[in-house]
Amino acid sequence: MNVINVDNLTFCYNGLEAISNISFTVKRGDYLGVAGPNGSGKSTLIKNILGILKPQKGNINIFGQPLIFFHQWDRIGYLPQRISSLNNHFPGTVEEIVQLGMKKRNAIALKRTLEMMGIAHLANRLIGELSYGEQQRTILARALISQPDLLIFDEPTTALDPETREIFYSLTSEMNRTYDTTIILVTHDTGIIGKYARNLLYLDKKVIFYGTFEDFCTSPDMAGFFGSTSQHMICHQHDKTENNV
């Protein structure tokens, strides 16, 4: 079953193309890494998929439904790069933020998620009083609490310490393997993609590569595009990542 189908997607900011004619499909249980240089359109693509931005051209289907008719948003967990508008005086407790947008409160799910993310002791603290890493863990707990079918992470671990980062990626891998949770991970770190994701979508305003990570590493086209040394570095970064984490 296709979880996401993007067909010929084009989005412009003030007339300038941010992404152009993007097409790809994500199947149930896929773990897709999205990479590309700064300004390559990674976050723009994610915002189009989530309906935050409206594309000028092309179609997006989620769980078999056109985006405009899609209403089952609790099937999607989203972790943004950062909460852009987070006000340090925001009077919301960790407990309140983790249950953000939930129609029904679920004390068991709340307890389980807070413990899983190691923030149970912070449940009654205001989010503005936490460190950046603790805030990010809170937002991550919010994305995971409803055990969604699709998880979308946009540069999720930039504020996390190596230990929490490892917990995060192990957890997402386990969810992917055990529950067939589909995962889209946007990151600059191709080492992380090589280690955890099965497929790679490499963007530079348009699709440069879409396929398995192994195919990327053996593709003569990609060797031509990046240069064989760069291709080798990208493909073997996960060896370093593995040693560093």
Next chain:
Amino acid sequence: MGLVDILNYEFVQRAILAGMLIAAISSILGVFLVLRRFSLIGDGLAHITFGSVAVVMLIGVSPAYITLAALPLVMLSSLAILKLTHSRRIHGDAAIGIVSSLGIATGIILAGLSGGYNLDLFSYLFGNILTVTQTELWLSFIVFLTTVATVVIFYNDFFAITFDEELAQTMGIKTKRINVLLFLLTAVAAVLAMKVAGIMLVSAMLILPPLTALQLSMNFKKTIIAAACFSILSVICGIVLAFLLNLPAGGTIVIFNIGFLLLISGAKKIWPLPR
């Protein structure tokens, strides 16, 4: 004259009642506006109210219904600010600036053209809660009920949007609808607050009580309740003191609001809140 004697006057009772209702409305909405960095919208809408009052005075609306008649124009302007804010080419503060300048410019031109009603029009700049009419009291009551009902019914949506609008959108929350509700209610609150504090001090009614409540570092619901309490207390103290010392009520109310903010901020520094 004692406190009990003051409260025997019917116009004082009406002023205190209307003031309390308007204080609650503006402070509840103010919590969302302050946290979403829309604090200056009160100023913008107050300026628009000035222009709108000039328009309705020019077309000869009876003084008893001026507040009511000015409402549609202010509500439309609040939607214009919202639209401009989301246009991506104009920042929220600039959008408020554009609409606000239009309001003041219209008011000044219309005042200059007709000349005869200058005094009445400029009396709205400083407000006078003691002249609140029965119609305005009823309007305040209806708006108070509407505001409380809206916030209670859509509490989760308001909370999520205030935390992060984009994240709220990804949860399927109809952010546009909630924004329209917030901006329309704020427009009505600004017109009513004009009666209490005057056009010059409308934003104080929206900003100061939430800022005071935020100093207490409580959760969201308690912050809203605390903001309403500080605002109501300021109105009661302000009206009574203004009547006793023959001071302008609007200014006195705002001074009380600032007093509470300084008091709580100072107390917090001396006795930090336990964690």
